[in-house]
Amino acid sequence: MQKCSLAVDIGASSGRLIAGYLQDGKMILEEIHRFENKLIEINGHFCWNIEKLFSEIKKGIHKTKKKNFIPESIGIDTWAVDFVLLDENDELLTDAVSYRDSRTDGMMEEVFTIVSKERLYLETGIQFQKFNTIYQLYYLKKNNPEVLEKAKTFLMVPDYLNYLLTGEKINEYTNATSTQLVNAFTKKWDKELLEQLGINKEMFQKILPPKSLIGNVRHELVDEFGFNLEVILPATHDTGSAVLAVPEVDDTIYISSGTWSLIGVENRFPICITKALDYNFTNEGGMDFSFRFLKNIMGLWMMQEVKQNYNNKYSFAEFVEMANQEEHFNSKVNVDDDRFLKPENMIKEIKLYCKETNQLVPQTPGEIAKCVFDSLAVSYQNAINQIEGIYEKNFQKINVIGGGSKNEMLNQLIADTTNKEVVAGPTEATAIGNIAAQLMALNKIDNIKNVRSLINESFELKTYTKKQKVEG
Structure with a gap:
């Protein structure tokens, strides 16, 4: 049985669980499980089926033993900006509405009447896209204020999947920055900005950086899987993991x-x-x-x-x-x-x-x-x-x-x-970056410089240069 770390990499159209480990000075990857991800319509909005995503993650973990792997750790990355809100009983108050939903049309311009565009950029450094989390939350503030009033916990999609695995509530740094609500210099939630927008700042969790250990999977999941598993934060924003590679x-x-x-x-x-x-x-x-x-x-x-x-x-x-x-x-x-x-x-x-x-x-x-x-x-x-x-x-x-x-x-x-x-x-950049963060957290790779040396040794790269036009 081969010890490994598991990368859960979920994109807009599919998700995978990939096993990664070091062997003879190289990183080896093997796909364990692949599944479809697509938008579904719920209550007139395009949403992610987050319960199905968690079910597929568990299915992939179960498959590891059949593939002769013993996973020591697991890390989850997804797309950015989307989130769920939980009530005082940790029950879902909202669906995981997609950034591709039209509910944020016009919200960005309304936010600019409260907070200037220049101030937003100078403090958060985040580009203006109509689907950013800030505008999704403002939509709720305007159209479903009772939901925001009941909300006790804000979790982005990978944060919520980590919560389902561990019972721990945290917000991971790379994904949190995509909300346009984190100060680029303090690297913390911009509470003054939240107050200006009338959004409850108490529902946001402590921000933890990649390579942080969240904890072990819940006891009932240990019983279900037949083994324990450490949950480690990669850059949960998939681009953050990809750029590491x-x-x-x-x-x-x-x-x-x-x-x-x-x-x-x-x-x-x-x-x-x-x-x-x-x-x-x-x-x-x-x-x-x-x-x-x-x-x-x-x-x-x-x-x-x-x-x-x-x-x-x-x-x-x-x-x-x-x-x-x-x-x-x-x-x-x-x-x-x-x-x-x-x-x-x-x-x-x-x-x-x-x-x-x-x-x-x-x-x-x-x-x-x-x-x-x-x-x-x-x-x-x-x-x-x-x-x-x-x-x-x-x-x-x-x-x-x-x-x-x-x-x-x-x-x-x-x-x-x-x-x-x-x-x-490399093609599997996101999974590689995800695995690399876990291996650094487990002290199996020293630093990012060594990660990049490892990638050059482990994966095929192809070079292209401008074609020279043939005269005549």
Whole structure:
């Protein structure tokens, strides 16, 4: 039986439990369990089925013994901003409403009438997105004040899953920063801001950093699993875990490529300056209280929706192959337009945008895919220009991590568009970062520098450079 740590990595469309351990100077990963995650409609809102997610986590833990693993620890990461509220009896007061729900439409602008946009940014350093937790809570304040009055506990999605495992209530640092309610300098809940908004500050929990031990799983779960298990905090915001797995951060811009594309650099301090505000960059918390200075760009979500619109007739690899055959199709969309956040039909929305902007309207699956990939590359280039403008320097390298790093066409497009060296990998960046945080907490890896050396030794990376045009 192989001892391991378990990474629970849950994204917008699926979740996995991955076993990780060290062997012969390398990190070894093995997938234990995979499950679907999708939005369900409850009471007129798009929500996550959080009870099902916890059930799948338990199912995965049960599978470890069948796969000849003995897990010593477990860590959970998910997307950011979404949360639940508990009452005085620790019962759910709210559903886990998704950031893709339309309930926050107009809320951001209303908050600005109470707290200025500039003050919000200068204190929290977080970019303005209509679905940030602050605007979700303000929606409740305005439309369901009785819920907020009854609320005794605020837990983000991974915090709640950790509570179900351990019975301990905490808020993890990297995910807490995404709420736009944590002061970037004190790294604590901004109580003055909460008071201004009329939101009960007592329901927020103590903020703990990654690598913190929460505790062991509940006694009844020890009986159910047949073994004990330490619950350790990774960066519970999946991007925070993924960025830990960037093989090299010096002079490198990273793109965490998945449902969303997160493009930025790692910093030791927040950049809360006017230019960063104007460009809508964020300063999200990272490992060891570092900052992820990045921009949130619509990512492969668009292709996930396109795939569904075609009734899953084509695989992602087939879309790439078909897009490669449409070399002369050049229409592009603004991937960050809110119309692409949760459209009824992504293909129709892409076609409509091209028509409205007097471009050639894509007709075939290959043209649709080419349009999306080209548009993402242009959006990346714009963000890189902004980063380099803020830093007043040119970065030599781009590291693409996460599931999107498998998309060779997009990697080449990024190299061609930016004229920079693109290093693709590791693909399982989030799980790697999750496992690495646990191994550091267990004193099996000394520090982040050693984590990154380990990643370079353990996982395949592929380099892309700009294609030279052939004359004549």
